[in-house]
Amino acid sequence: MFLNALLWVVYCYLTFWMLYFLFFGIVGHFRKSRPVGRSWSATFLVLIPAYKEDDVIVDSVVSAVNHSYPNDMYDVVVVADSLLSETLDRLREIPVEVLEVSFDNSTKSRSINAALAAIRNDYDAVVVLDADNHMASDFLSKMATKCNRGAKAIQGHRIAKSIGSKMALLDAVSEEVNNHIFRLGHREVGLSSALAGSGMVFEYSLFKEVMAQVEAVGGFDRELELRLIEQGIRIDYVPDAYIFDEKVATHDAFRHQRRRWFAAQYHYLGRYARSGVKALFKGHIDYADKVLQGAQVSRLLLPGLLVAFGTVAAIFALSPSWVFWAISLAGSVVALLIAIPARFYNRFLVGAMVEIPTTFVSMLLLHFTLKGANKTFIHTKHGQDDGKPESRQKAPYCN
Structure with missing residues (x-):
């Protein structure tokens, strides 16, 4: 019962953000x-x-x-x-x-x-x-x-x-x-x-x-x-x-870069959470929404987490069943796909997708290294690449 209750909490959290990303991904096309x-x-x-x-x-x-x-x-x-x-x-x-x-x-x-x-x-x-x-x-x-x-x-x-x-x-x-x-x-x-x-x-x-x-x-x-x-x-x-x-x-x-971003995200969530709740009840939706964004799960982590928890639910026959997780997974993938500009859909993107599993693990582990990250300036140096001329391409530009 405890595991089922815990999985329902996790499922509701991840599904909420799936719906959040999907909603704004859709309305972004109405412009x-x-x-x-x-x-x-x-x-x-x-x-x-x-x-x-x-x-x-x-x-x-x-x-x-x-x-x-x-x-x-x-x-x-x-x-x-x-x-x-x-x-x-x-x-x-x-x-x-x-x-x-x-x-x-x-x-x-x-x-x-x-x-x-x-x-x-x-x-x-x-x-x-x-x-x-x-x-x-x-x-x-x-x-x-x-x-x-x-x-x-x-x-x-x-x-x-x-x-x-x-x-x-x-x-x-x-x-x-x-x-x-x-x-x-x-x-x-x-x-x-x-x-x-x-x-x-x-x-x-x-x-x-x-x-x-x-x-x-x-x-x-x-x-x-x-x-x-x-x-x-x-x-x-x-x-x-x-x-x-x-x-x-x-x-x-x-x-x-992501360690700095995650640390800042959670720092300001804790700092402004109370005022965000007050703003919600006062009808200041813009401010409440901005505070809420501090509790979001990364767009890259979301599909991976849904796969991981859905697999656990399927193996151990826990509730919610894997069908619920699969539906939320599909929604999260659609939310990402419709938010990616069409100009990025090319062979280079397909080739870059091999980096996603490594990046997912890296981002997940970063959450265990955030202590003190918001107290020290973490500099991201520019002017570097992977040193492979054959991997360079001109960025797709939106006219």
């Missing part, structure tokens, strides 16, 4: 074409925090300063934390404003707050990029249009720069699934888009005010979105405003 248009009437501060990112920062800054938006309407500031002296010299030759910072415990939020405290100019909006990000040529003009229409917080569409390995392809697919479910699907029903950590645009004064309260070691974007939504700020999403982002190319980089 009608709504061109944002272009404007050149907003001023931007483009902030690029860079911690030990010597391999990629120069190319990213060159791309940013050569953006098609009018040069007198935006400034690029690199927040340089632990960059090599030769990298700093190259940056100043571009030229670009470089703000050097140093902390006993480096975090993205501390770098951003240091920059906001040092900058004296005023802007309409601030753009936050990662050190490896490149903006599409029309990114700022589309964001200017959104800002002029009153949007205070906006997430752009992060898309892979290139695919350098099977792991990078899986990471790119994972991000597109997130884009479809947690950004596009959520906006279609009037809820806030999730923030991605970069490719984000905020009203400048609002961002300074909210960031002053953020002290996250990991997952600063999760704390930022919770604080914004708690204030009633709706986070918008522009699916055709692209940010080209480098994907993790090795298992080690993947593990480091």
Whole structure:
């Protein structure tokens, strides 16, 4: 009886998230074409925090300063934390404003707050990029249009720069699934888009005010979105405003990145759970939904867990029967498949699927190594791949 009761609890938990992903995956396809248009009437501060990112920062800054938006309407500031002296010299030759910072415990939020405290100019909006990000040529003009229409917080569409390995392809697919479910699907029903950590645009004064309260070691974007939504700020999403982002190319980089993400997810679930329940009873659905997302099971882990528990139920004739688990498994697979853009369905994806079992085990084991992960900054280094030229391909691009 105890095992049956336990399996029912696990089944209900996993099936709830299957239905959650499936619902938002479906409504994400109901989006009608709504061109944002272009404007050149907003001023931007483009902030690029860079911690030990010597391999990629120069190319990213060159791309940013050569953006098609009018040069007198935006400034690029690199927040340089632990960059090599030769990298700093190259940056100043571009030229670009470089703000050097140093902390006993480096975090993205501390770098951003240091920059906001040092900058004296005023802007309409601030753009936050990662050190490896490149903006599409029309990114700022589309964001200017959104800002002029009153949007205070906006997430752009992060898309892979290139695919350098099977792991990078899986990471790119994972991000597109997130884009479809947690950004596009959520906006279609009037809820806030999730923030991605970069490719984000905020009203400048609002961002300074909210960031002053953020002290996250990991997952600063999760704390930022919770604080914004708690204030009633709706986070918008522009699916055709692209940010080209480098994907993790090795298992080690993947593990480091996901360990940081999992630690932040559970940390903020515990921190905001009570306020999320209160918000639900007060009708603040947007905030309650955002807190609830901290309890989600990973999209990659979900099918594997359903298979594992369903097999146990079948072998030991436990309840719920394997038929229930099979139905939920089918739903979870459909939820993933409909959230993957059609352009990814090719032979490369089929080849990358051999990495899924190893990745599943790795992600499952990560849950036993999270202690202290949210108290120490875990850096994911960019500019690496698997070293196999034959595995590289151009990223599928969405026009």
